[in-house]
Structure formats: structure tokens, C-alpha cells
Amino acid sequence: MANLNIPVYLDYSATTPVDERVAKAMHDCLTLQGNFGNPASRSHVFGWKAEDAVETARKNVAALIGADSREIVWTSGATESDNLAIKGAAQFNKRKGNHIITVKTEHKAVLDTCRQLEREGFEVTYMDPEPNGLLDLAKLEAEMRDDTILVSVMHVNNEIGVIQDIAAIGALTRSKKILFHVDAAQSPGKVAIDVDAMNVDMMSLCAHKVYGPKGIGALYVRRKPRVRIEAQIHGGGHERGMRSGTLATHQIVGMGEAFRIAHEEMETENSMVEGLRDRLWNGLNDMEEVYLNGDLEQRIPGNLNISFNFVEGESLMMSLKDIAVSSGSACTSASLEPSYVLRALGRNDELAHSSLRFTLGRFSTEEEVDFTIAEVRKAVEKLRELSPLWDMFKDGVDLDSVQWAAH
Amino acid sequence: MAYSDKVIDHYENPRNVGKMDAKDKNVGTGMVGAPACGDVMRLQIKVDDAGVIEDAKFKTYGCGSAIASSSLVTEWVKGKTLEEAAAIKNMEIAEELALPPVKIHCSVLAEDAIAAAIEDLREKRGEKTESAA
Ligand SMILES: Cc1ncc(COP(=O)(O)O)c(C=O)c1O
Numbered sequence: 001m002a003n004l005n006i007p008v009y010l011d012y013s014a015t016t017p018v019d020e021r022v023a024k025a026m027h028d029c030l031t032l033q034g035n036f037g038n039p040a041s042r043s044h045v046f047g048w049k050a051e052d053a054v055e056t057a058r059k060n061v062a063a064l065i066g067a068d069s070r071e072i073v074w075t076s077g078a079t080e081s082d083n084l085a086i087k088g089a090a091q092f093n094k095r096k097g098n099h100i101i102t103v104k105t106e107h108k109a110v111l112d113t114c115r116q117l118e119r120e121g122f123e124v125t126y127m128d129p130e131p132n133g134l135l136d137l138a139k140l141e142a143e144m145r146d147d148t149i150l151v152s153v154m155h156v157n158n159e160i161g162v163i164q165d166i167a168a169i170g171a172l173t174r175s176k177k178i179l180f181h182v183d184a185a186q187s188p189g190k191v192a193i194d195v196d197a198m199n200v201d202m203m204s205l206c207a208h209k210v211y212g213p214k215g216i217g218a219l220y221v222r223r224k225p226r227v228r229i230e231a232q233i234h235g236g237g238h239e240r241g242m243r244s245g246t247l248a249t250h251q252i253v254g255m256g257e258a259f260r261i262a263h264e265e266m267e268t269e270n271s272m273v274e275g276l277r278d279r280l281w282n283g284l285n286d287m288e289e290v291y292l293n294g295d296l297e298q299r300i301p302g303n304l305n306i307s308f309n310f311v312e313g314e315s316l317m318m319s320l321k322d323i324a325v326s327s328g329s330a331c332t333s334a335s336l337e338p339s340y341v342l343r344a345l346g347r348n349d350e351l352a353h354s355s356l357r358f359t360l361g362r363f364s365t366e367e368e369v370d371f372t373i374a375e376v377r378k379a380v381e382k383l384r385e386l387s388p389l390w391d392m393f394k395d396g397v398d399l400d401s402v403q404w405a406a407h
Numbered sequence: 408m409a410y411s412d413k414v415i416d417h418y419e420n421p422r423n424v425g426k427m428d429a430k431d432k433n434v435g436t437g438m439v440g441a442p443a444c445g446d447v448m449r450l451q452i453k454v455d456d457a458g459v460i461e462d463a464k465f466k467t468y469g470c471g472s473a474i475a476s477s478s479l480v481t482e483w484v485k486g487k488t489l490e491e492a493a494a495i496k497n498m499e500i501a502e503e504l505a506l507p508p509v510k511i512h513c514s515v516l517a518e519d520a521i522a523a524a525i526e527d528l529r530e531k532r533g534e535k536t537e538s539a540a
Binding site for chain 1: 440
């Protein structure tokens with residue numbers, strides 16, 4: 001079948017293939033015949049041409065989020081943007097206060113950065129989301145103090161795909177004159193973004209989740225009212241001193257082209273992807289003991305995070321060797337800790353261990369979805385036959401009443 | 408992570424999957440692990456009058472290595488006396504399946520399951536048990 005590519009890729013939230021149009025634009029910025037110059041070279045046409053390409057890309061990235069191109073700082077990806085925003089803002093505003101608020105379901109790039117700031121003497125509040133993955137704004141407001149300098153909340157969660165109400169949080173932080181950083185690595189092309197309407201002060205972006213290349217990202221830093229941050233990488237003073245280092249023209253052009261396409265094609269793409277996502281969910285949700293993790297409504301079109309109760313996620317993935325998905329179960333560390341995101345939602349550990357994340361995207365097809373439905377059903381059935389927990393469930397044993405010999 | 412061929416073989420063709428009557432006095436049942444930890448093994452052994460294990464069955468909730476470890480021990484304990492079965496060490500299981508270091512706990516769990524099944528059997532038969540782990 002032409003529309004069934006095996007192995008089926010359903011891990012678009014981990015990364016996406018580069019769109020052919022993007023690859024072409026990048027290719028044109030590498031060789032002698034191409035636009036290979038250093039954008040910082042002011043003395044010749046090679047530099048000017050490269051600078052033009054970089055500035056066009058900057059406009060495309062800015063346009064997607066409703067910003068001015070002068071507010072975009074190129075980085076190596078969302079991880080670096082998160083580090084720059086959070087450390088940069090915290091260090092610059094140290095004298096104003098030392099309290100930061102974030103959420104337990106953030107990406108490690110945010111959580112680990114906050115941990116580092118704690119070691120440097122800052123105080124961080126890690127909030128619990130509600131069971132649907134969303135923040136309760138009244139609880140957020142209650143955590144805000146006179147010495148709170150920064151709130152960092154992600155837009156779209158990478159595991160469960162839920163969308164936080166960024167505009168409502170932004171209204172709150174703005175009224176209290178607290179800086180607001182948003183990790184939006186997962187949102188471009190999936191949800192509309194307007195940094196002004198949302199009162200966002202800093203926003204982390206990256207290219208490789210939107211059919212652009214890996215290794216390139218950006219940080220939006222507001223100019224009015226001006227947000228000041230301390231640089232984390234020092235050198236030639238590129239990017240108005242906020243991030244030194246020769247600009248990677250081909251990467252930047254790739255990100256610009258990816259954002260241009262995402263902006264233009266967002267509506268049609270989202271309705272296509274949502275149709276496939278619903279087809280997948282409808283093909284699975286009539287099975288017994290299957291649970292959707294995260295809010296179904298406040299969610300990006302391409303994400304489905306499902307717990308198949310009494311089946312362990314990693315073994316399920318092993319059965320699905322023709323399907324690329326990711327699991328909330330990490331049975332690889334000594335601690336055997338399941339997804340911290342699902343746990344933060346209050347999902348019990350069993351359900352967290354039993355979860356799979358399916359993420360669909362631009363190149364997903366109906367045939368791939370149908371193949372996936374059949375494979376998943378077969379695998380879950382097989383593993384439940386092997387599962388003592390399924391036996392007990394079928395015998396009416398309440399698993400919570402069992403005294404487990406934890407190890 | 409790449410699994411060894413033996414793990415894949417046991418995972419795809421698990422041996423001796425099933426359940427025996429836990430009330431049978433010749434059947435010992437060992438259930439170890441916890442759902443919250445991501446693995447639960449149930450190993451059952453059936454002994455004949457001479458005290459030799461004549462049958463073994465398992466069911467496991469857990470990763471591929473946990474399933475393979477328990478499948479393997481059902482093969483290994485058959486035909487052994489309880490003493491011989493109790494002597495199976497987790498490192499032998501780990502070696503046979505070429506488990507990577509992060510999966511050693513699966514073999515430990517399988518060893519624990521054997522011990523728990525034997526203890527259950529001895530308790531049922533009113534034999535004194537040494538303090539088990
Ligand atoms: C929400 C979120 N933040 C940050 C990152 C890290 O992005 P990058 O790989 O560009 O550093 C990711 C992707 O892995 C993500 O999903």
C-alpha cells in the first residue's frame with residue numbers, strides 16, 4: 001500500500017522529518033554556489049546575502065508568534081532557549097526577588113534549569129496541575145508573592161498534548177509585574193500564538209518539532225515593555241549580546257522556512273491531523289480498561305496519550321516493533337520511575353507504567369492509523385493474556401487491596 | 408534499547424504461560440513485584456510425591472526482560488527438586504538472557520519468585536521454612 005510506510009512513525013512530538021521544501025532551502029545555504037557567507041561579515045556581498053536570509057527567517061519566525069523580528073534571538077534549540085530565558089531573567093532580576101514559579105509537568109529543560117537556580121540560592125515553587133493536566137489559575141495566583149520574579153509555564157505539553165491557558169496566565173503575571181516565560185517548543189503550527197495578546201515576555205521555540213532541522217531554536221524576548229536578561233554564552237556579541245556565536249545560516253533558514261509553512265498551512269494540516277487522531281482514538285477506545293491521559297478538548301490535534309491498564313508500556317512497545325511510539329514507562333532506571341508528567345496528574349503508577357504516546361503529523365495517513373489500531377489491539381490482547389494483573393482484575397480482585405511486596 | 412535474541416525469543420514465544428489452582432496442596436504460588444514498580448511476576452510450581460517440580464506456569468506484567476526472565480525460569484525449574492530450584496541464582500538468568508545492567512532487577516525478581524513459590528508450597532505442607540527474603 002502506497003500510504004503505509006513501515007515502520008509507521010507516530011512520534012511527531014519527539015521530532016519531525018524535515019519538510020522537503022525546508023531541506024531545499026537549507027541546501028541552498030551551504031556550498032560555494034550557495035549562500036554560505038557569515039551573516040556577521042559586513043564588508044562583502046557574501047555576508048550581506050547571508051544576513052538577508054537570516055533576517056527573512058527572523059521575520060517568518062516572528063510572524064508566527066505575532067512578534068517583531070527584533071525580538072527574536074537565535075539559539076541552538078528549545079533547551080538552550082529555556083536556559084537562557086530562565087537563568088538570564090533570574091540572574092538579571094536577582095535584586096528584585098528570588099522566587100520562581102513553574103509546574104511539575106514542564107519539560108526537563110525547564111525543571112532542571114530551575115533545580116540549578118535553586119542550587120544558586122533561588123527559591124522555586126513547582127505547582128501540581130489539575131488531573132486534566134491544566135493549571136488552576138486561582139492556585140497559581142495564590143503562589144505569587146512580592147518576591148516572585150518569574151513564572152514559567154509551557155504552552156503545549158510534550159507528553160499529553162494539553163494546552164495551557166497562556167493568555168489568562170499572562171494577564172495575571174502582567175498585572176503583578178512578574179515576568180512570564182513560555183516554553184512553546186510544541187506549539188508552532190498546532191495552536192495560534194500571539195505574544196502580545198497573551199502578555200508573554202519570553203518564549204522558547206525550536207524548529208525540529210515543526211518539520212525544520214534539529215539544533216536550531218529561538219527565544220522571543222519582549223522589547224516593550226523591555227525585558228532584560230543576562231547572556232549565558234559570551235563572545236562576539238551576536239544577537240544584541242544575548243547569544244554570541246556565528247549564526248548558522250542554513251539552520252536558521254530552515255527554521256524560518258519551517259515556520260513560514262507552518263503558519264500558512266496550520267489550519268488545513270490541523271484538521272487533517274485531528275481527523276486521523278480521532279480515527280485512532282475511536283479505533284481503540286472501545287477496548288476494556290483504556291484511559292486517555294490529559295484533557296481531550298484542550299489538546300493539540302496530533303496527540304493521543306493512552307493508558308492500557310494491566311499492560312506494561314515498554315513491553316507493549318516491544319510488541320509494536322513496526323510502530324514508532326513512545327512510552328510513559330521508563331523501566332530502565334534503578335528506580336523504575338514512570339512518567340513524572342502522568343504522576344503529576346495524579347494518575348496512579350500502574351496507569352503511568354501502562355501508557356503510550358501516539359503523536360501524528362503532516363505525513364501520517366489513514367492506512368497507517370488503521371494498521372496501528374490493528375497492531376495495538378493484537379498486542380494488548382496478547383500481553384493481557386500474559387498479565388497476572390489482568391487475571392486478578394477479571395477475577396474481581398481489587399488490586400489496591402493487595403499487599404504488594406514492593407522492591 | 409536493543410534486546411538480545413533470547414529475550415526476544417522468550418517474549419515472542421513465552422513458555423509455560425498460565426495459571427494453576429493455587430489451592431492445590433501440591434502447587435506453590437509466588438507473586439512478587441508491585442504494579443507501582445512496573446513489574447509483577449506470578450510463578451507457580453507443581454511438585455510430585457517425590458518433591459520434584461513436574462510443572463511450572465507463569466504470568467508476568469512487566470517489560471520484555473521481566474517476561475523473558477520468568478519464562479526462562481519456568482523451563483529451568485521443571486524436573487528439579489525444590490533444593491535445586493532454590494539454588495538458581497539471578498546472575499545465571501541474567502547471563503543466559505544477556506540482560507543489560509539496567510535490567511538485572513528483572514532477574515532478581517525471577518529469583519525471588521522461585522523462592523516465594525517454594526515458601527508457599529512448604530508452608531502449605533506444614534514444613535518449616537527458613538526465613539525467606
Ligand atoms: C516542551 C519541550 N521543551 C523543550 C524541548 C527541548 O527542545 P530541543 O530539543 O530543541 O532542545 C522539547 C523537546 O524535546 C519539548 O518538547
